[in-house]
Amino acid sequence: MTGKLSVERANDARASSRDTQDLISSIFQNRIGYHLRVAQEASFQTFAKATGGADLKPGWYALLTVLAQRDSMTPSELSRICGRDRSTLTSSLKDLADRGLIDRQLNPDDQRSYSVRLTEDGRSMQERLQVIADAHDRLLEEIAGEDKKVFLSVLARLSAVLS
């Protein structure tokens, strides 16, 4: 066993990247779930890197963009629309408020609740992010090329059926 193992190891060292590729594709070649996960991760990392350069957190784009569509919203509405748990928003909204990108005011009609609104800074930040997001999505579109329409329709079906 010892001898066998060490020989194997030596081979791995030389042929690792090729072996690895072979192994992955022999297992996951045809698996939609696997490719979906890898592609999404790659796309997310690319976007996160682009926004991170501007010292922004990736989750902020969705929040600011949704907020930019309306005068004000409650955290719960935001959470539903962005598809994130309410509890997740607490710290994001705090960060956004600390950075002066949003305003929060208590709702006089309901003491439990408050409404969130973009500040001027928040709006211009949203615009900066929008540029990055647009560029990112344009890149994705280029890659998808003429298959974009089909690709999107499959994604939409997956979400609809599995949600």
Next chain:
Amino acid sequence: MTGKLSVERANDARASSRDTQDLISSIFQNRIGYHLRVAQEASFQTFAKATGGADLKPGWYALLTVLAQRDSMTPSELSRICGRDRSTLTSSLKDLADRGLIDRQLNPDDQRSYSVRLTEDGRSMQERLQVIADAHDRLLEEIAGEDKKVFLSVLARLSAVLS
């Protein structure tokens, strides 16, 4: 402002799901990145739920499946192949060892390293998971239908270009 807000709120309460849909689609309608993320999340949750029913963690499937292809591997090899950071594997491998699904033995040729091997239990667990994964992927294939090939090729391109 108060009055306006409360009216808005009342409308939201009634028309929330419709408004929400409209808002989301008006913003993200055509955004590949968004749909990719949502679809991947839905697919992952569905799979996690299926495996969770068997008291298994979702990440285990990939590890056990890769291990099932070879006599033994090191954590580093596993990490490269599964596309996860080495540090992430420490706890997963500990869990798998605690559950008796893998064996770990020090490599006599390199004191820093050890090799990981499926136990009998590990192999049968892998087979159980494989059934679940197969069913899951069959579901995804059904949803993709005749677009499967195109869909997979776009995913593969995305991963290749963005990685």
Next chain:
DNA sequence: ATAATATGGTTTGATATCAAACTATCTTGC
């Protein structure tokens, strides 16, 4: 040979997420 460097694995720290428990307030049913 030995000093410098690289490597394998773990630890720690940061982030993002969900879910369940919790507090305070609102609404309902009686």
Next chain:
DNA sequence: GCAAGATAGTTTGATATCAAACCATATTAT
């Protein structure tokens, strides 16, 4: 009206992940 239940937001606890620091061991270069 008031008690019982629902709802808004936060807190806490669990999980999963990456990245950087870290330690011990190997490898390399001189």
